[in-house]
Amino acid sequence: MTSTSLGGAVVRGTVSTALLVSLMSASALGAPVDLSKWSPQYVRSIAGTQDFDTAADCAKVTPLDYKGRLTFWYQGVFEGDPDLLRQYYKDFFATFRKTYPNIQLEDQALTYNDLLDKFRTALLGNAAPMAVRLQILGGTEFASKGYLRPLKPEDIGYATDDFWPGAMKAVTWEGVTYGIPTNNETMAFIWNADIFKRAGLDPDKAPATWDDVVKYSKQIHDKLGIAGYGLVARKNAGNTPYRFMPQLWAYGGGVFDEANANPTYKQVELNSAQSKAALQASYDMYVRDKSVPVSALTNQQADNQPLFLAGQLAMMVSHPSDYNVMLDLQKKTTGTDKDKAQTVIDNMRYGLIPTGPNGKRAVVFGGSNIHILKPEYVEGGKVDEPAAKAIGCMWASPEWSLKMAYAGSNPGNLNGFKTKWMKERLDSIKFLDVTTSMLPYGIPFPALPQSPEIMNIIVPDMLQNALTGTMTVDQAAEDAAKKVKNLTAGGL
């Protein structure tokens, strides 16, 4: 009898403990974010529904009194970012140092365009940092070369399901996960309602298709003598593929089949009729209609922002943060320029990125990931793994993945959408609904080691060759397709 009651007690104890643990974990982690229900209403309904204790969560990964040293490079804020983001970056590093007072952190911020070059060079000399936060485009290149150690969300206290599937695809190479997404974003279409009105267009309606963008751009230029669409075609600048690829995909084109649900990246599609139609649209705006800034070939998006604020540019594809950037830029204006800038800000509208002729809507699924290096490529030959995991855990936490993406992106950790800061953000960041609505249309860049070269050099080259008249649209597309084929075949 005693043994039976003891056994019963053990069973009862085990069951009740399991129930308690399950309840506790449910209250700690809550129900997972349901991506199938994704809509602005759904995002609003989950915002502010759950609290997270970042320090306590990360303490389970790396004890808070852990003593170590970490070298860390990351893509930091630059001239095109709002001041609000600058402050959050400062706060993050201050909080990390406070939370882990015994980790000696040596952090270095680099711009989007410089980070890849510097990181590649450092790797060649075995002088890389222990951990790095790279743009989404870079992870596969370094994973495929064997520089990164496997790292999955579970290693730093999270679940793979806590992150966007597209983002996880971008950190996976040959079935192994090599990084943690920190933030993921999709851009939206921005226009100046006042310019639309003066040009005889409906001020509250974004162009529905890319063909409409071409038409609107011409109408605006012809009537008002200013630039219609903010085309960007600079080489070696991340801005160019982020703005051209949505156009390419919307027309049904692509570099490969990356716009499909299960891409194989086998067939080069840059010279397809659909891809050529997308390139033709850019050609029509730049060469035929002259309705976009002439400086598009040397411009980056940071150059378009002042043009937009000055009322000299009517439409552009950009981040939700551009509204805050405009507010920051306006603070620097004086005299009558201040009023002009205010008029532009008051007339700023956000909409979904236009579709292609067949109703296809697409946007680049952007973002960044944290990676940990293998010791042999790191200066000193040692990687302080607990320290690296600590910064990974903190940056990818619901709290900080939201705060560090407050104005310009979205949290990589989906639980960030449930935090009180998300609720606050929905109230304070204008047009956030629109950009979060674009997330389901997000297409990641091809998860190939050749992607940075394709996106940063071959695609902009194709645009420049066509827009300068060096080649016809057909020749430029064929030339680019040939380069991609040669590149993927391992040519010189």
Add this chain to the structure above:
Amino acid sequence: MTILTGKAETSRRLRPEGSGLLRKIWEHRADYAYVLPAIAVMLIVIAYPIYYTIELSFFNTPPGLQLRDKIFVGLNNYTAILTSPVFWTVTRNTLIWTAGSTLISFVLGFASALALHRDFVGRGILRAILIIPWVISAVAASYIWKWIYHSDFGIIGAVLVGLGLADRPPNFIDSVNTVLPSLIVVNIWREFPFAMIMMMAGLQTVPDQLLRAAKVDGANAWQRFWHVTFPHLRNVSTVTILLLAVANFNSFIIPWIMTGGGPSNASHIWITHIYELAFGRQRWGVASAYSVLLFLILMSLGYFYVRALSGNERKDGSA
């Protein structure tokens, strides 16, 4: 009878016999010892990278592989370069860039030096002002000029449109036809003060009595310049032109910052193309082959530079 101490005896035994190279080296062993640290440093920071670059130029380095997994391809990189249409575009650009920048900078610098060699009020201030472009950081200058040239909102375009001289701002750096000349103007603006300083120094060496004698003999200003001043400046001119040519062949900052080699490779010169191949496209092998070719070209320019300098020394010695 000569008595050798133990130390002197050892030295005598160690000294190489005969009058060959080894003996000469031995006699100057102290001099060699003094330059040894510098030679060691140069071997590490110059000779090894040159060796490694030459070695790397025989390998393919696909973007999916680490550098240590490079594939030996023999002379394929050199063949690929010489058969690539981009190579000829970039070479043409480099020659135009180097020749245009060097010659115009030299002529402008020489003219400025001649003007400033004469005494007039405010000469010191003018000299200081003309040196400013050379002192300004090339990075800052490039950004300033990028905005001056801006095809939509550049100050030059605004002035021309404002004065009614143009309907729309001229396209300086977004056109394949105008981008290279526009960049050359910036480069000349930045480096003509260097030529000016060199030629001003050279002008100090022209003997005044010769010029006065020529004047007494009835030579006009042009004849005095051509028959007296210019021959005295021949060597300093050669050195200045060679230094400018080497600097321009190696020039990176202005074209890279202002256009990144674009649009459509129209402003890519060798150095920017090598940088893009290596760091943007990770074609370390092809970039190394380009670098080897560039090294050979620069070494030949260096040979002429040394010859010009040796000519100076010989003249000084015989005078």
